Amino acid sequence: xxxxxxxxPVKFIRTTDxxxxxxxxxxxxxxVSGLVWGFFFTPDDYRQGSTVKIIxxxxxxxxxxxxxxxxxxxxxxxxxxxxxxxSALAARAAAPVGAVMTVIAxxxxxxxxxxxxxxxxxxxxRLTSFLILFLFYLGYIALWEAIExxxxxxxxxxxxxxxxxxxxxxxxxxxxxxxxxxxQGASLSLDKEEHVxxxxxxxxxxxxxxFVLLFIALVFLRTQTEIRARRARALIARERLT
Amino acid sequence: xxxxxxxxxxxxxxAGGGFGLGLAFxxxxxxxxxxxxxxxxxxxxxxxxxxxxxxxxxxxxxxxDRIFALDFEDxxxxxxxxxxxxxxxxxxxxALAHWLTxxxxxxxxxxxxxxxLSLPQGGYFWVVVSLAVGTPALSVIGTxxxxxxxxxxxxxxxxxxxxxxxxxxxxxxxAEVARRGGEGLTVQTPLLMLAGISFGxxxxxxFASAAVLRINLR
Amino acid sequence: MELQVKxxxxxxxxxxxxxxxxxxxxxxxxLVLRGPNGSGKTTLLRTIxxxxxxxxxxxxxxxxxxxxxxxxxxxxxxxTVTENLTxxxxxxGNTDISQALAGFDLLGLAERPAGSLSAGQxxxxxxxxxMVTGRPVWVLDEPTVSLDAASVxxxxxxxxxxxxxxxxxxxxxxxxxxxxxxxxxxVAPYRAVPRVSAVDEAFL
Numbered sequence: 218x219x220x221x222x223x224x225x226p227v228k229f230i231r232t233t234d235x236x237x238x239x240x241x242x243x244x245x246x247x248x249v250s251g252l253v254w255g256f257f258f259t260p261d262d263y264r265q266g267s268t269v270k271i272i273x274x275x276x277x278x279x280x281x282x283x284x285x286x287x288x289x290x291x292x293x294x295x296x297x298x299x300x301x302x303x304s305a306l307a308a309r310a311a312a313p314v315g316a317v318m319t320v321i322a323x324x325x326x327x328x329x330x331x332x333x334x335x336x337x338x339x340x341x342x343r344l345t346s347f348l349i350l351f352l353f354y355l356g357y358i359a360l361w362e363a364i365e366x367x368x369x370x371x372x373x374x375x376x377x378x379x380x381x382x383x384x385x386x387x388x389x390x391x392x393x394x395x396x397x398x399x400x401q402g403a404s405l406s407l408d409k410e411e412h413v414x415x416x417x418x419x420x421x422x423x424x425x426x427x428f429v430l431l432f433i434a435l436v437f438l439r440t441q442t443e444i445r446a447r448r449a450r451a452l453i454a455r456e457r458l459t
Numbered sequence: 460x461x462x463x464x465x466x467x468x469x470x471x472x473x474a475g476g477g478f479g480l481g482l483a484f485x486x487x488x489x490x491x492x493x494x495x496x497x498x499x500x501x502x503x504x505x506x507x508x509x510x511x512x513x514x515x516x517x518x519x520x521x522x523x524d525r526i527f528a529l530d531f532e533d534x535x536x537x538x539x540x541x542x543x544x545x546x547x548x549x550x551x552x553x554a555l556a557h558w559l560t561x562x563x564x565x566x567x568x569x570x571x572x573x574x575x576l577s578l579p580q581g582g583y584f585w586v587v588v589s590l591a592v593g594t595p596a597l598s599v600i601g602t603x604x605x606x607x608x609x610x611x612x613x614x615x616x617x618x619x620x621x622x623x624x625x626x627x628x629x630x631x632x633x634a635e636v637a638r639r640g641g642e643g644l645t646v647q648t649p650l651l652m653l654a655g656i657s658f659g660x661x662x663x664x665x666f667a668s669a670a671v672l673r674i675n676l677r
Numbered sequence: 678m679e680l681q682v683k684x685x686x687x688x689x690x691x692x693x694x695x696x697x698x699x700x701x702x703x704x705x706x707x708l709v710l711r712g713p714n715g716s717g718k719t720t721l722l723r724t725i726x727x728x729x730x731x732x733x734x735x736x737x738x739x740x741x742x743x744x745x746x747x748x749x750x751x752x753x754x755x756x757t758v759t760e761n762l763t764x765x766x767x768x769x770g771n772t773d774i775s776q777a778l779a780g781f782d783l784l785g786l787a788e789r790p791a792g793s794l795s796a797g798q799x800x801x802x803x804x805x806x807x808m809v810t811g812r813p814v815w816v817l818d819e820p821t822v823s824l825d826a827a828s829v830x831x832x833x834x835x836x837x838x839x840x841x842x843x844x845x846x847x848x849x850x851x852x853x854x855x856x857x858x859x860x861x862x863x864v865a866p867y868r869a870v871p872r873v874s875a876v877d878e879a880f881l
Contacts, residue, residue, distance in 0.1 A: 391631035394635070677728070
């Protein structure tokens with residue numbers, strides 16, 4: 218029994234079908250309880266008032282925006298090394314989800330920034346990095362869409378993902394250097410000094426768990442869709458033969 | 460390899476080769492910016508290093524699709540692929556030829572255009588240095604983008620979308636060197652970063668470009 | 678050293694077109710591939726030239742021994758005939774192009790830009806490129822397109838000269854080249870049985 222067995226499309230669909238209800242229900246429970254707890258049952262911050270509560274959307278979305286890219290990077294490497302088609306399709310499926318997460322992080326950031334910083338947008342390093350990450354997502358998705366042959370598209374996008382990852386990290390350091398920024402430090406970190414208070418962080422953990430489950434469920438669903446689309450093309454091809 | 464380089468250079472300067480197009484584009488961008496933002500000398504002098512960098516970057520981008528498209532159309536790429544040249548060598552020579560015909564003229568023209576933008580006195584040297592160090596990275600990264608989109612019809616727009624995010628670190632550090640130099644600040648850190656990106660890109664990206672080109676020829 | 682193809686299957690755009698091909702080409706011989714349009718001759722030649730991977734089977738004695746010429750001649754219209762030919766000679770590590778110019782009757786055109794040549798003259802220049810590669814195995818896809826009778830005779834003469842010096846030639850063509858010594862290989866019986874590719878199979 219090896220993990221590579223799930224690289225078989227049929228087996229992948231069967232397994233994820235079984236997992237899907239748990240993931241979906243888990244995601245809904247975590248999201249609803251995390252967000253309700255966060256929005257209604259935490260105290261207002263003494264400086265930021267109730268605006269602070271947007272972190273229950275903002276932080277998880279930002280986390281997933283980065284994690285989605287990392288997942289695509291891993292899936293691309295698996296495709297390059299082992300040439301499992303499900304892996305390539307999973308990378309393709311994750312990209313739009315990651316892009317939407319990036320937009321959510323940027324939009325909630327802007328909504329929070331307006332009352333706090335007095336402006337919708339500043340060229341702060343974190344904001345700028347996310348905007349650049351969004352551009353990387355757009356390029357990646359556009360390349361997938363532009364190429365007809367599935368395997369060629371998978372090969373090219375995988376290499377783009379690898380090269381893009383290096384340049385995304387370089388960009389991150391470049392913009393850090395370019396402008397020191399307004400954005401506060403990490404909301405969650407092992408260093409307790411800059412950590413948000415426990416009363417805020419507990420619902421945040423629940424909400425992050427919800428976003429993770431939601432992301433996994435969406436990627437599974439979209440990968441299944443990609444597999445079925447591929448299967449439909451295979452069926453049409455077989456139909457033509459007979 | 461030298462034969463390929465001389466052929467590409469010769470093609471660029473012959474009629475219809477497009478040599479000088481990038482330069483003309485660079486000139487037009489620098490003329491348009493003051494028309495857009497107003498003739499105030501203080502403002503222009505402040506943004507001049509950035510404008511010169513953006514102009515150089517766009518001029519570079521404009522000429523990228525010529526790197527492989529023409530060779531792809533007339534079948535030269537297939538024949539080169541069966542020739543005793545490593546694909547990595549071919550893409551490196553292509554990038555070098557692009558730099559010599561586009562990047563280098565931009566570097567040399569930048570001071571003249573700096574006058575139009577009232578670049579501060581100390582800035583000329585650093586604009587030239589930053590462009591000289593940074594444009595090789597632009598050519599090599601651009602070659603990767605051109606290789607990615609070589610077989611595609613109307614790949615030009617897609618290529619811009621793929622290449623521009625990759626240009627971000629080079630642009631940031633390059634413009635930073637030029638800006639700091641103009642203001643008389645120390646430029647060591649951004650200059651080292653810029654050089655690092657250039658060397659890294661020149662050393663490693665040809666492998667990615669060659670892999671991508673092989674996939675596209677299949 | 679001979680070119681050997683064993684149990685080869687080739688695919689175009691992921692669809693197998695020819696399979697079970699086996700033949701060999703010894704030094705001094707020419708082999709003409711025949712088959713209707715769309716039967717996969719071009720795909721087969723591209724695979725042998727190493728431009729695309731084989732679906733199954735082995736090819737030995739190819740690789741660095743192949744000089745490939747396809748429909749596109751890879752000519753630069755802004756360069757002269759001499760410059761075009763010299764470039765390819767240098768790429769393959771040679772310097773002498775006079776034989777190739779003479780062999781395809783291009784001496785009179787040597788200083789003309791390739792863009793001003795007629796289609797047949799361009800084709801002759803494209804074929805002359807083979808002679809400057811110094812490679813023993815010529816792989817030719819429809820070499821005589823747009824050539825007139827006299828030029829076809831020139832081409833046949835060039836192939837004969839190449840064979841006489843221990844070279845060999847593999848070509849796909851529909852017309853009679855006047856090369857009586859050439860063997861003929863019909864690809865029609867090797868048409869691949871229509872099937873779903875192994876990858877698609879996994880999705881069904």
